[in-house]
Amino acid sequence: MKKILFTGGGSAGHVTVNIALIPRFAREGWTIDYIGSTNGIEKQLISSMPHVNYHSISTGKLRRYFDLQNVKDPFRVVRGVLQAYRIIKEQKPNIVFSKGGFVSVPVVMGAWLNKVPVIIHESDLTPGLANQIASRFSTRICTTFPETVNAFNNRKSRYVGPVVREAIFHGDAARGLAFTGFSKSAKPTILVMGGSLGAQKINRMVREALPELTKHFRIIHLCGKGQLDPTSTHPDYRQYEYVNEELPDLLALCDFVLSRAGSNAIFEFLALKKPMLLIPLTKQQSRGDQLLNAASFERSGYCKVLQEEKLTPQTLVSQLREVSWDKDEYIQNMSRFQQNDALALLHQLITETAK
Template sequence: MKKIIFTGGGSAGHVTVNLALIPKFIEAGWSTGYIGSNNGIERELVTPISSVSYYSISTGKLRRYLDFQNIKDPFKVVRGVFQAYQIIKSQKPDIVFSKGGFVSVPVVIGAWLNKIPVIIHESDLTPGLANKLAIPFASVICTTFPETANSLGKNKCHYVGPVLREKLKQGNAERGRIFTRFTKRGKPTILIMGGSLGARRINQVVRDSLSKLTEHFQIVHLCGKGQLDSSLTNSDYRQYEYINEELPDILAMCDFVISRAGSNSIFEFLYFKKPMILIPLTKEQSRGDQLLNAASFERNGYCKVLYEEHLSTETLLEYIEEISQNKELFIRNMSQFESKDALSIVYNLIMNTAKK
C-alpha cells in the first residue's frame, strides 16, 4: 500500500489544500497520515477524518520580529525535527506533501533526512518564511500565482493555480437561504469574513454601519470565535463565529464578498465570480503577503482594496456602493481568469514524484 504524509498548520489557510487532496488519496487506496502541532487548528480540522492518522510534534513559531520566545523556539523546532524524523522513519511514506506554516519545517527536514521526496505548495504571491526555509529540501514546489514561479526559478517550480475544495462547488443558494432564514430575494446579500480568527476592526465597522447597510443589503457576517454580539437583532443581519459545512451554500447565495486577502479564500471567490472588497492584513499584523495578494487581484480588476488604516463606516459604505454599481464589470473581468484543474494537477504531480 502506498503511503503519503501531509503537513501544514497554524491557520486554516495552511490546511484547506490538504483537506482538498486527502479524499483523493483515500479513494485511491493510499494510507494517509498527517503531522501537525498538538493544539493547532490543523488538529481540529484533520482529526475528524477517521481514515487519517494524526501525529503531533513540537513546534516553534518562526518570527521576523524581536520576542523573548525567539530564544526558546529554536529548541522546539530542533525537537520537532527529531520527532518528525522518527515518525517518518517508522511510517516509511512514499512522499510528503507540505502546505506550509511553522509546523511544516521540521516535517520537511525530517523527510529530507529520510530521503523521502517532498512537494511544497505555496498559496501566496511570495513564499512565507516557513516555505522559504523548506524550499531547499523540496523536490517540487507548486505555486498559485504565476509570478511566484517566475521569482523562484522554474527548475522545480510548477504553476498549478488555485486548489479548490470540491465540496465548495456543490453549494446551493436555496439551501443557503434556508440556513440563514433570508427570504427577501430582491435584496442582494453580502458575505463578510474576517479570517478564521475574525477581525475586531472589521467587525466593529460593519456593526457601526449596520443600519445603513441593511437598508439595501442582507448581511452574513462570519465574525470569529468569541466575537458574536447578542445585542444585535436586525432581521437582515446574520452573524456566526465560523461556518464550515454550510459555506458552499452561503457562497452560492451571496452577491458580494468583504474579506481579508488570504490566497485560498480570494481564489475561491474568484472561481465563483463574486465581486470583492478586500481588506488585507497590514504589515504590522503580518509579513505583507495579503497586501501583495490584494494588489495583484486589484490590478486584474477582480476587486477593490480597502486598506485597514482607511477603514471607516464612510469608506466601507462608499466601497460597497462602488462595487454594487460596477458588479457586471467585475464579473466580466473575473470571467477572463483561466481556471485550471489545480487539484488534479497537484494530485498527478504527487503520484508521479512518488513513483520516481
C-alpha cells in the same frame, strides 16, 4: 499500498489545499497521515476527516521581528524535527506534501532526514518564511502565481495555478437560506469573512455600520472564535464564529464577499465569480503578502481594495455600494480568467514523485 503524509497549519489557508487533495487520495486507497500542531486550527479541520491519521508535534513560530519567544521557539522546532523524524520513520510514507505554515518546517526537515521526497505548495505571490526554509529540503515546489516561480530554485519550481476545493462548486442557495433563517428578499447578500481567527477591526466596523448597511444588504458575518456579539442584532444580520460544511451554501447564497486577501480564499471567490471588497492585512500585521495578493486582483479587475488604515463605517458602506454598482463589470472580468485544473496537476505530480 501507497502512503502519503500531509502537513501545514497555523491558519485555515495553510490547510485548505490539503483538504482539497485528501479525498482524491482516499478514493484511490492511499493511507493518509497528517502532522500538525497540538492545538492549531489544522487539528480542528483535519481530525474530523475520515481516513486521516493525525499526529501532533511541538511547534515554534518563525518570526521576522524581535520577541522574547524567539529564545524558546528554536528549541521547540528542534523538538518538532525529532518528533516528525520518528513519525515519518515509523509510518514510512512514499511522499510528504506540505502546504506551509510554521508547523511544516520540522516535518519537511524530518522527511529529508528520512530521504522521503517532499512537495511544497506556495499560495501567495511572495513565499512565506516557512516555505523559504522548507524549499531547501524539498523535491518540488508548486506555486499559485506564475511570478512566484522566480522566487525559488527554477529547477524545482512549477506553476500549477490556484487550487480550488471541489466542494465549493456544490453549494446550494436554498440550503444557505435554510441555514441562516433568511427569507427570500430582493436585497443582495454580503458574506463577511475575516479569516479563520476573525478580524477584530473588520468585525467592529461591520457592526458599527449595520444600521446603514442593512438598508441596502443582508449580512452573513463569519466573525471568528469568541467574537460573537449578542448586542448586534437585526433581521438582516446573521453572525457565526465559524462554518465548515455550510460554507459552499453560504457562498452560493451571497452576491458579494467582504474578506481579507489570503490567496486560497480569494481564488475560490474568483472561481465562483463573486465580486469582492478586500481588506488585506497591513504590513504591521503581516509580511505584506495579502497587500500584494489584493493589488494583483485589483489590477485584473476582480475586486475593490480598501486598506485597513482607511477603514471606517462610512468607507465600508460606500465601498460596498460601489462594488454593488459595478457588479456586472467584476463578473465579466472574472469570466475571462483562465484557470488550470491545479488540483489534477498537483495530484499527478504527487503520484509521479511518489513512484
